[in-house]
Amino acid sequence: MSLSPWLKSPFTDLTGAIVSHQWYGACADMEMKALDCLEAYGLDRGLKKCDPLIRDFTECALKIKQFKRMNAIRWERNRQYWAGERSKEDRWSKSPTHDSY
Structure with a gap:
C-alpha cells in the first residue's frame, strides 16, 4: 500500500487534498484518525503502529x-x-415494510 507519493513537490502538496474522504461524511473521521496517527509516528513506523486504523479506514472506503x-x-x-x-x-x-426502520 502506497501512502506517500513517489515524487514529492509543491504540486503534490496542493493536489493531495483533492483525493480525500473529508468531503464525504461516512469515512471522514476514520481517515482523520489514521492520518493523525501516521503524522505522529511518521510513514515508516506509522504503517506498523497505525495498521488497525488504516485497515478500518480502507474497509470503510472500499466496503x-x-x-x-x-x-x-x-x-x-x-x-x-x-x-x-x-x-x-x-x-x-x-x-422491508415502511415502518420497520
Whole structure:
C-alpha cells in the first residue's frame, strides 16, 4: 500500500487534498484518525503502529467485506433455488415494510 507519493513537490502538496474522504461524511473521521496517527509516528513506523486504523479506514472506503457478504448471500440464495429449496417467488427476500426502520 502506497501512502506517500513517489515524487514529492509543491504540486503534490496542493493536489493531495483533492483525493480525500473529508468531503464525504461516512469515512471522514476514520481517515482523520489514521492520518493523525501516521503524522505522529511518521510513514515508516506509522504503517506498523497505525495498521488497525488504516485497515478500518480502507474497509470503510472500499466496503470489501460488505461486497463479499452480499455475494455470499446471493450465491447461497441461487444455490437454494437451483437445489429446489426455494421457490421462484421466494428466491429474493421481500423488501422491508415502511415502518420497520
